[in-house]
Amino acid sequence: MSAVATFFNPTRQTRVLPGFGLSLGYTLVYLSLMVLIPLSAVFLRSATLSWSEFWYIVSDPRVVATYKLSFGTSLLAAAVNAVFGLALAWALVRYSFPGKKLVDALIDLPFALPTAVAGIALTALYAGNGWVGQVLEPLGIKVAFTPLGVLVALVFIGVPFVVRTVQPILEDLETELEEAASSLGAQRWTTFHRVILPILTPALLTGFALAFARAVGEYGSVIFIAGNIPMVSEITPLIIITKLEQYDYVGATAIAVVMLVFSFVMLLAINLLQAWSAKRSGRNR
Amino acid sequence: MSAAGILHGRVDARRFENNAATRESPWVRRAILGVALAFFVLFLVLPLVAVFAEALRKGWGTYVHALTDADALAAIRLTLLVAAVSVPLNLVFGVAAAWSIAKFEFRGKHFLTTLIDLPFSVSPVIAGLIFVLLFGAHGWFGAWLIAHDIKIIFAVPGIVLATVFITVPFIARELIPLMEAQGREEEEAATVLGANGFQTFWRVTLPNIKWGLLYGVILCNARAMGEFGAVSVVSGHIRGMTNTMPLHVEILYNEYNFAAAFAVASLLALLALVTLCLKSFIEWKASQAAKDTE
Numbered sequence: 001m002s003a004v005a006t007f008f009n010p011t012r013q014t015r016v017l018p019g020f021g022l023s024l025g026y027t028l029v030y031l032s033l034m035v036l037i038p039l040s041a042v043f044l045r046s047a048t049l050s051w052s053e054f055w056y057i058v059s060d061p062r063v064v065a066t067y068k069l070s071f072g073t074s075l076l077a078a079a080v081n082a083v084f085g086l087a088l089a090w091a092l093v094r095y096s097f098p099g100k101k102l103v104d105a106l107i108d109l110p111f112a113l114p115t116a117v118a119g120i121a122l123t124a125l126y127a128g129n130g131w132v133g134q135v136l137e138p139l140g141i142k143v144a145f146t147p148l149g150v151l152v153a154l155v156f157i158g159v160p161f162v163v164r165t166v167q168p169i170l171e172d173l174e175t176e177l178e179e180a181a182s183s184l185g186a187q188r189w190t191t192f193h194r195v196i197l198p199i200l201t202p203a204l205l206t207g208f209a210l211a212f213a214r215a216v217g218e219y220g221s222v223i224f225i226a227g228n229i230p231m232v233s234e235i236t237p238l239i240i241i242t243k244l245e246q247y248d249y250v251g252a253t254a255i256a257v258v259m260l261v262f263s264f265v266m267l268l269a270i271n272l273l274q275a276w277s278a279k280r281s282g283r284n285r
Numbered sequence: 286m287s288a289a290g291i292l293h294g295r296v297d298a299r300r301f302e303n304n305a306a307t308r309e310s311p312w313v314r315r316a317i318l319g320v321a322l323a324f325f326v327l328f329l330v331l332p333l334v335a336v337f338a339e340a341l342r343k344g345w346g347t348y349v350h351a352l353t354d355a356d357a358l359a360a361i362r363l364t365l366l367v368a369a370v371s372v373p374l375n376l377v378f379g380v381a382a383a384w385s386i387a388k389f390e391f392r393g394k395h396f397l398t399t400l401i402d403l404p405f406s407v408s409p410v411i412a413g414l415i416f417v418l419l420f421g422a423h424g425w426f427g428a429w430l431i432a433h434d435i436k437i438i439f440a441v442p443g444i445v446l447a448t449v450f451i452t453v454p455f456i457a458r459e460l461i462p463l464m465e466a467q468g469r470e471e472e473e474a475a476t477v478l479g480a481n482g483f484q485t486f487w488r489v490t491l492p493n494i495k496w497g498l499l500y501g502v503i504l505c506n507a508r509a510m511g512e513f514g515a516v517s518v519v520s521g522h523i524r525g526m527t528n529t530m531p532l533h534v535e536i537l538y539n540e541y542n543f544a545a546a547f548a549v550a551s552l553l554a555l556l557a558l559v560t561l562c563l564k565s566f567i568e569w570k571a572s573q574a575a576k577d578t579e
Contacts, residue, residue, distance in 0.1 A: 015389065016469075016473045016476050016477065017388055017389070017469060017472050017473060017476055017482075017485070018476070018481070018482035018485075019384060019385075019482045019486075020385060020388075020389045020391075022381075023381040023382070023384040023385040024381075024385035024389075024391070026377075026378070026381040027378065027381050027382040027385055027386075027397070028397075030378045030381075031378075031382075031397075031400060031401065031453070034446075034449055034450055034453055035400070035403055035404060035450060035453055036400070036403075038415040038416060038419055038450065039403070039407070039415055041415050041418045041419050041424075041425065042411065042414065042415055042418060045418050084320070084321065084324040087317055087320050087321040087324070088321040088324065088325060090317060090321070091317055091318050091321040091322070093296070093298065093301070094298055094301040094302070094307070094308075095298055095301075095302065095314060095317075095318055096297075096298040096299060096302065097318060097322075100298075101565070103322070103325055104565075105561050105562075105564070105565045106325070106329055106330070106333075106561065107325075107329070108561060108564065109329050109333065109557060109561065110329075111504070111507070111508075112504075112507045112511075112556075112557035112558075112560040112561050112564075113332075113333070113511070113553070113554060113557040114510070114511025114512070114513060114530075114531045114534075114550075114553045114556075114557070115511070115513050115514070115531075116511075116513040116531040116532075116534050116535055116550070116553075117336060117511070117531070117534065117550040117553045117554055117557075118332060120336075120534065120538050120546060120547065120550060121332040121333070121335045121336045121339075121550070122332055124335050124339050124543075124547075125331055125332060125335050130335075131331065131335065132327075132331070155328060156328050156329075156332065159328055159329060171296045175300065175301070175304055175306065175307050178304075178306045178307045179304070179306040179307070181306070182305070182306035183306070188309055188310070188313070191306075213406055216408070217406075217407065217408025217409065217410070217411070218408075219408065219409055219410050219513070219514035219517075220409070220513035220514050220517075220531070224538065237408050237409075237410040237411075237514065238410075240408075240410050240411070240414060241410055241517070241518065244414065244417065244518060247423075249417070249418065249421070249423055252414055253414070253418065256408075256410075256411045256414055259408055259411060260407065260411060263406040263407055263408070264406070266406060267399065267402070267403070267406045271399060
C-alpha cells in the first residue's frame with residue numbers, strides 16, 4: 001500500500017488522518033476488477049477485427065438505421081426535456097401551488113421506476129386502446145410501435161435530468177439581479193432572456209447532455225413501445241442484443257465500441273459543461 | 286444521479302412571488318404552471334397510474350394469483366438476493382472511495398472521480414455484454430470455466446456481476462461531495478486526541494454522513510432491484526431460476542399475460558414509490574440536521 005501512497009502523493013506531505021493507502025488501494029482494486037478490466041474486454045475483443053471488417057459491421061445499412069433512430073430520437077427527447085424541464089424547474093422554484101412537494105418528489109420517478117415497468121406502462125397508455133392512444137389515434141397519430149413511441153419513452157426517462165440540474169441554480173439566483181434589471185426599466189421577458197437565461201444556459205446544457213447520453217443507451221423502457229421493426233423502429237442497443245442472441249459476438253462487440261466511444265465523448269463534454277456551469281453560477285459542486 | 290443531491294435544501298417560493306421584480310404577470314404564470322403540470326401529469330403520473338390500473342383490471346383474485354405463482358415468487362427471491370449482495374459491496378466501495386477522495390489530496394483525484402461515474406454513461410446492454418465476453422462460453426475465461434464446471438453467464442453470478450457494475454457509482458457519488466463539504470477538521474481533532482482510525486470513522490465521520498449514506502443506499506437498491514437491460518443479457522431467462530422481477534415482467538408481457546405482467550410490475554412500482562418517499566424523508570432529515578448545526 002505504501003507504493004500506492006508514494007505514487008499518488010509524491011511530495012509526501014504529512015497526513016494526520018489514517019487509512020489513505022488502504023482506502024485508495026481498495027478503491028482502485030475494486031474499480032479495476034468490477035469496471036475497468038471488464039470494460040477493456042470490449043476494446044480488446046474488437047481489436048481482433050481488421051479495420052475493414054470493423055467498418056463493414058458498423059456501417060451495415062440496418063445498423064446505420066439504428067444510429068439514426070437512436071441518436072435522432074435521443075436528441076429530440078433531450079430538447080423536449082430542456083423546454084418542459086425548464087418550465088417545471090421554474091414552477092417548482094418560483095411558484096407556490098398545492099401539491100408542490102408531491103410534484104417535486106415524483107420528478108425522480110424515472111430514476112426509481114424500473115425501466116421495464118415504464119416500458120409496459122407507456123405501451124399500455126399509447127397503444128390504440130390505451131388512455132392516450134384512444135385520443136390520438138382518431139387524429140391519425142400512431143405512437144406505439146412507431147419511432148414516435150421511442151421518443152415518448154426517451155422523454156419519460158430524461159425528465160429528471162434537466163429539472164434537477166436547473167432547479168438548484170434557479171434557487172441560488174440572487175433576486176438583486178432581477179431587481180436591478182427591473183429598476184432600469186427592463187420588461188419581464190427582457191430580464192428573462194438577457195439576465196436569467198444566460199446564467200441558466202450551462203446548467204440547461206448539462207441537463208440536456210445528461211438526458212441525451214442516457215437516452216442513447218436506454219433499452220428497457222424503449223423495446224416494449226418501439227415495435228422493433230428493422231430499419232424503422234429498431235434502436236442500437238437492441239441490435240447488440242439481437243446479434244448476441246445469434247451468437248455473433250464480434251458483431252455485437254463492434255457496435256458496442258461505437259456506442260462506448262460516443263459515451264466517452266459525452267462524458268467528457270458533460271464534465272466540461274459542469275465545470276463551466278459551476279464557474280458561471282459561482283457554485284463549487 | 287440527481288445533480289442536486291442531498292446537500293440541497295429547498296427555498297420558499299414566496300420570496301419570488303412577493304417581489305414585483307421577480308414575478309410574472311398572472312396569465313404568464315398560469316401558462317407556465319399549466320404547461321409544466323400538464324407535462325408532469327402526462328409523462329409521470331399517467332404511466333404510474335396505468336401500472337396499478339392494468340394490474341387490477343381483472344380483479345383482486347387474478348392479482349394475488351399472479352403474485353403467488355411459483356415463478357413469480359422465485360423471481361422476487363432472486364431480486365432480493367441480487368440486491369442483498371450488490372448493495373453492501375458498493376456500500377463498502379462507496380465509503381472507501383469517498384474517504385480517500387474527500388479526506389486526502391492526491392494526483393489524479395478528479396480523474397478517479399470521473400472513472401467512478403463511468404458505469405452511468407455505459408448502456409446497460411453493453412454492461413451485460415462485457416460479462417458475456419469475459420465469462421460466456423466463447424469468452425476469455427469460457428473454456429476454463431466449463432472445464433471446472435462453473436457457470437457465471439446464464440446463472441446467478443452473472444446477474445450479480447452485471448448489477449454490481451451498473452450500481453458502482455450510486456453510493457460513492459452521494460458521499461464524495463458530502464464528505465468534501467464537511468472537510469476534515471473534526472476527524473483530525475479526533476485523531477489528535479488519540480482516537481484510532483476505526484473510532485474516528487465510527488464516532489465522528491459516520492454520524493455526519495449517515496443521511497447521505499442512507500440516501501445512496503436506497504437509490505442503489507432501487508436500481509439493483511429494477512435493473513433490466515444488463516441483467517437481460519446475462520440471465521438466459523430461465524424461469525424460476527435466473528429470472529429477476531423485471532425479467533419476469535418481460536416474459537409475462539411477451540406471453541400476452543398482461544394482468545400478471547402488470548401485477549409483478551406493480552410491486553416494482555411500489556418499490557419505486559417507497560424509494561421516493563424515503564428519499565424525500567432523508568432530504569428533510571438532512572436539511573433539519575443542517576439547520577441544527579448552523
